[in-house]
Structures are given as structure tokens and as C-alpha cells.
Amino acid sequence: MSQTNDEVEKENGGRFGQGFPPESIAIVGISRNGRSKVPGYDGLRLFQGLRDYGYAGRLYPVNPKADEILGEKAYASVVDIPERLDLAIVTVPAPAVPRVIDDCAAAGVRYVHVCSSGFGETGLAEGLRLEEELREKALKGGVRIIGPNCMGFNVPSKRITTFPDIGVLPEGGVGLISQSGGHARLFMMNAASMGLGLSAAISYGNGLMLDAVDFIEYLAEDDRTQVICVYLEGIRDGRRLAETVRRIVPKKPVIIWKGGLTDAGSRAAASHTGSMAGSEAIWRAFYRQTGAVRVDTLEEMAEAAMAFQMLRPLPGARAAVMTMGGGSTVQSGDLCGRANLAVPRFSPETQKEIPKFVSSVNQGLSNPMDVPGVLMDPIAFTRLLRVVAQDPNIDVLLVGLPVEAALGGFGQTTQALVDFNRESPHGKQVAAAITDNWGPHEIEKQCREAREMGVPLFPTFTGACLALNRVAGYYRFLGRRDIRA
């Protein structure tokens, strides 16, 4: 049965957000030597990681056997800490977690982030029983649990992180909610090279009390967040998610990657976070009805976020494609076709204009265009971009560049793209993609530089097609919504 947000919030002890990001944190389950009993989690590393990140709030180590840890006074229990805490991070083994929840309730701790695994996700009776015990104690004690089985969060603007190995991330407009800490971590590790800055990244593991909807609501209200990215495995209350997302979409794009939509993937989701994955058909209807942007991989999610951050609204997804080499042009056309990015014929005016400065030998004059000579000549290239920009059949320009050119730095070709986007003739914008980026290449630096200069350069052509289509689809959805309203 579906609940209203008010009902859920009342049940869970209020809306998520007050006291987050936390200004005071206790770490429960912190050893003096960094040897944690729980594989993968280590309070000492989390403590050190928060310090290294430059966390400006108050940090309290909790260890009944220590007097001090890393020069900080240690407490036997959260109840001994002389302030009401925003957050306790718990890394003790699963069977010891219920007692920590009792302590947190007694101490009036707002949020308890349970890193520890060994709960519902095991599928075992003992894990399920422990999880139910956590819920009961938390509800009774007015404590809100993040997790369990959860890697936590990262808020660059507040210098707070529970991912100690990632380092400082650039601040920005992308908010990430992920049921998987591993995916959150990977997204963060690649965010900088994708040109993405983060407002917050929050993983929530089993989502026992606070789950995706609560965190999505939080990012919807957060002024720093311009684009919301969500990785889901399962969801407790599908109708509540749909209603929330539908409400937020007109304000900001909500990009959702739903894992476990195949048989094998859904079996894995069940044992990862104890999630019921739901069928492809149900989720297709969800996307159609809410206007959430569908992606199917982490890379697609990052590329869609990058496109939303870098492009103004697109009126449609009819692309003019310009690339180098016959085979590459055929491939570009096919990749557009498979990603449902339209590559229409040029208008008669454009067709008349182009031959005036593009030779017909080895140069395709139709769309997609094979224009190697033009791409190497900034004056001709700028002219071509402007001619194509005035074509009423075209919504967006997409330039395919070979990886060899990328590795050499694009030079004046990039400058032509930069200038075009700065001026945006006829309101048009241009994106670029590496056409042949397979096999390992070292183009990270080049990609980043192009993005810093305002050119959304994608590491793959398929990624660019999909991302552009998604941006256009979002605004198409908004348009239809306005007409209906």
C-alpha cells in the first residue's frame, strides 16, 4: 500500500535534511590500530579521511577501551558525548549494532549511518531479524537510520565524506543518490574527468528507513543541486517514488539508472540489497509517466548529467553530424540511428550553400557529413558550422573527432567549437565526440580541457548520441506537460 510523504516522514521521524550535512559526528567502532572486525569498514580510516578532507565540524571517536584516538579524546559511548549529535557513523559488526542504536536514541542522535553488512541483504533469517530489530529500536527511539550495508556520503562544499580514499571532489551542480556505494564511489572517481562537480553524493544501502525518495526530496530542495542522478536496485513504495519524481522533474532533471531489470541482474540485486527489482514493463511505464530520464549504465548517467550541465534546453534532437573519413561517417550515422538521434536531410538552402566552399571529392555533402578537409581548416569549419546552424531542420550540431586528433590536442578545431558555443548563432549549440575511442587511450586531459572551454566532449560517440537524445527528451516531456496542464 502506498503512503503519502507526510505519513512516511511521520513514521520515519520527519523529513530528511534537518541536520544534514552534519555539524557533529561520532564514529562508533573505531580501533586504535585501524584493524576493524568488519571487513571493508574501518572507523579509524573514516575518522582520518574526514580530517584529511578538511571537515570543519566536531568529530568524536567512540571506543570504550581507548582514552584518546589520533589525539582526540575518545568516549566510551555516544551517551557520554557532551552535545546532541547530528550523526553517528557505525562500523561495529552487525550483531552489535542494535545496542548502538539504543545508545544513539538515549543520546538524541539525529541520524545513524550503519556501514556494517550482515542484515537483510544476506537473505538469511538472522540478518532479517537483526534488520527488523534495528527498525523497531530506531522508530521507538526517534533515530533515523541511513543504511545498513551502506558506504555513506560525500558533500564537497562541507568537506564531509565517508569515502576516505577518493580525495577532494570539485563542487558543482550534480547530486547523486545511489543504492550501491560501489557505484557512488565509481561515479565520484570519474566525475572530475567527466567535468562534473558534485553538490552531494549519498548512498543508502538497504534503505531500511531512509531510502531513495527521502534523499531525492532533499536534493530537490537543495539549491546547489541542478541535476539529480539516481541509481536504484529496488524501491519499497513505487507510487511514492513516482509521485515525488513527477513533482520534481519540472524543476530539475532526474536521471534514473534502474539496476536489475534482467533476470540475472535482478537475482544479483536481491542478494546485494535485498531488493525486489520489478519488471522492465513497470519501469518503462514509470519513465514514461514521470519524465525521469532513463539511463542504463553508470557511464550513460555521467554523460547525461554532463550534457544537462553544459547545454541549454534543446528544442529537439535532430542533429547535423560532421566527421572525418567515409567509414567513420557511415558508423556515425548508424550509431545515431541506433540511439534514435535523428539525422535529417539538410534544407534546400543548406544544400545549395555547402558546395560553395566544400569540395565534392571525398566529402559527403549530405547529413552525416564526411568533411575531413573542413575539420582541419578553422575558417572553413567555422563557416560550415554557421551555415548548418541556420538550417531549420537542425536542432543541434555534433562533431565526430578521431582519437588521433584528440591525442594530439584539437587546436584550432576546438577553438572553432568554443567560439560557436559562445556565440550560439540561431540559438544552436555544438557537441563533440571521439568517434573511435576503443582500445585504451590517454585522452583524459584533452577531454577535460575541451569541457573547461565549454565544449561538451564525450568519450564515446554512442554516449553522445544517447545523452543528446536524453536532454532533448526531457525538454520534449516538459513541453507536452505544459500543453496538458
Added chain:
Amino acid sequence: MSQTNDEVEKENGGRFGQGFPPESIAIVGISRNGRSKVPGYDGLRLFQGLRDYGYAGRLYPVNPKADEILGEKAYASVVDIPERLDLAIVTVPAPAVPRVIDDCAAAGVRYVHVCSSGFGETGLAEGLRLEEELREKALKGGVRIIGPNCMGFNVPSKRITTFPDIGVLPEGGVGLISQSGGHARLFMMNAASMGLGLSAAISYGNGLMLDAVDFIEYLAEDDRTQVICVYLEGIRDGRRLAETVRRIVPKKPVIIWKGGLTDAGSRAAASHTGSMAGSEAIWRAFYRQTGAVRVDTLEEMAEAAMAFQMLRPLPGARAAVMTMGGGSTVQSGDLCGRANLAVPRFSPETQKEIPKFVSSVNQGLSNPMDVPGVLMDPIAFTRLLRVVAQDPNIDVLLVGLPVEAALGGFGQTTQALVDFNRESPHGKQVAAAITDNWGPHEIEKQCREAREMGVPLFPTFTGACLALNRVAGYYRFLGRRDIRA
């Protein structure tokens, strides 16, 4: 109307192969200063490239205005060269090519490789007329044309290349036929890092006389070639291609990437090589009926070739998937599902055996498996591989490794895979893939090392799923064929 191979060969002057690779080559259109009139082609660079490659045959520069070029005596025309040539490479502008064909006919040159563009691919009346003139002159004069609008070939074992900028390629069992010289070049540039050695790579541009079928026939008879890769845009005689491929498939796999199967792609194919692309439905029937292995990108082609080279026949494509991290396991399952690689449940025996040495906390015991601890422990990992190998539900093992592990070198994990494939318990084989290889990474070296040790390590997980499925599909096709025969 379809022709038999005999009819076509008679018309084109005999089967392709005699005199190839050529033992004597003239280069027609070679300047003294390397400044060619035809953009993109340069006889001097081709000449120098053949020398640098270590070509052991006889090389003749043809330039009526020079006495010698790079220390080699220059001839005014091919008719002046004092031997019957296997090959003339022509880089003069399109309008001058017919006269060169006349000269080659007079001199009894076997093959003429026409690099020059400006023929049928332009779609212009003049180009089409010139192309028809070439055909008539060649047929009358008993000369066979490769091209026009063609970048040529590379035969590492004979040190012969018309791709002067690629360098020496490793010899091996992969033969490539490509209508696009650009794709051939890109394939060759990535072949070494994909662990592929080449028997020959041949591009044929507009395919005026000799086309894909002739070259496929050649590779079918070539003992060095174990796997045939083909990139096609269009084909003159579909029935002849189908009959030829159907005949070859039982001997060696024929991997075909058909470009231009979408609207935009087929428009580009028309202006690239003047090809009629054909519909998706026709080509789907072609693949089904011939047993050709379908791929849809260059990367997929290289990965399928790598899988065919490294794996023995697979009886099926039911995979046991082992990876690290919950989210990554869900994703692996979904990628398998989308690539139609089956991930069946383990047999009851396997399910009973695994918990004996794999802990249930944070470790999925179903397929796909989330076994981070096991993958880091070579003894447990070896044991897991062996337990899974005896499962009758499993045809092949697939290990997903995070890029971080790859960048660090896999160490003992790789050794466990190497040992497994060396011994191949119960006839099973293992492959590996990077699960999170997005964003640019520098793992080329690691991938190559794993392959050199006998582990088919794919740069992407999707690529691995697709490639394994293709290998299995090929052998499934062979099995069905044997039953029908």
C-alpha cells in the same frame, strides 16, 4: 541477377590470389618532393613506407619528369619497366587514371590498386563516367583493379603495406577485408593492443572489379588465416556473397560488420563508396542463413576475433559470472542479460559446495556472484573456479575485475586464471573483463600481459558478453548444420 563465382572470375580476369602478395610493385604518381596533387595520397610516402616496412620485393617509381627517386631509377611509364609487374599502385588524380590503366594493360600488370578518389562515390556524372571507363579499359586489357577510392592493404608476413604510418604489425591468424580504408587502418592500429596478429588486411574502396567476395575467397584459401573479419557497406551480388560465406563458415569463422543499416548510415554509405546498403531485415536473414558472425562496431569485431583466437570451441553460452561489489554484480547481470548471455542458476551440487568456503556476508552465492574476498585470495579463487567448472549448467566462466585492480596489475588473481585455462578442468575455460572501464584509463599494458598469458581479457564487460555469445553462436550454428546435413 546473381552470377556464379566462375562467371565473375572469368569476367574479372581470374580468381584473386595469383600474384598476391605482389613480388614487384610500381608506384605511379610519385613526386620527387612528396607533394601529391591528390589530397591524402602521396606516392612518395607509400614508396618510403614500403622500404621502411622491409619490403623484400622489387619497387619501381614511375614519374616521367624524374630520373631517379630516393636513389631508385625512375621510369616514365609502367611499359618501360623491364619485368611483368604483379602490382601498380596509382595515386594520380582521377581524370588521369584511365591512361594509366591503358599503360598497365600494355605492360601486362596483374593488379592495379587505384588510391585516387573522385569516381562513383561522388555520385556525380563525371565520377560515374570515369569509373565506367576504368572498368571497360581494365576488362579489355586484362587488368584487375583494386579500388578505386581505396587505401589498400597490409601483409605483415611479406612486409608489404600501403598504410605507411602504422608501422610493423604482428603476424597472426586474423584476416581483415574492409570496404573502408579508415576502418582497416583503425583496426590495424588497435590490433596489437587487442592481442591480435594479422595474416592480411585488405581494403577495396568502391570495389569496382574485385570486391569483398573475391578477397574473402582469398583469405578462405590462405593457410595463415584462421578468422576472417569483414567490414561491408554494400555488395554488388548478395547471393554470391551468401553462397561464398556459407561455404567458408564451416572451415573458419567469418565475422561481418555491415555498415549503413540505419537511414543515416546508409545515406553516408552511398556517398562514401557509392553503395546500396540493403535493409536490416535482409541482412538479418543473411546472418541467419550463412552462419556469418554479426557484429555492429569495429570494437565488437576485434573483440570477437580475439575471442575466436583465444578460446577453444564453446558448447554453449551459459556463463558463471564472478565479480566484486554488489552494484557491480547487478550491473554485470544486466549486461549479460542485454547481450543475451545466459547466467543460469547453479546446480544443487554447486550451491551446496560454495558455502563451504565462501562466507555469506557481503558475498552473493547465486549466479552472478559477488565475491570480492574470494577474488583477492588466490587459493579460495582457484577453488571457486574448480567448483563452478564442474557445474553441468555452466559452459564458460567470466570474471569481472574492477579497473582499479587492472591498473594495479592483477597479480595472483591473474595467475589463478592463467592456471585454470592451462589445465581447463572439465573442459571449461575462463575469460575476464574490466567491469567499470569508462572514463579514460591506461590499462593497455595490463590487458596485453593477461592475453599473452592466455587469459582473454576484454576492455569492456559488454564486449566480453557479446564476444562470448558470438563464439558460442558460431559453434551452435555449426552443430545445427551438421545435423541437417
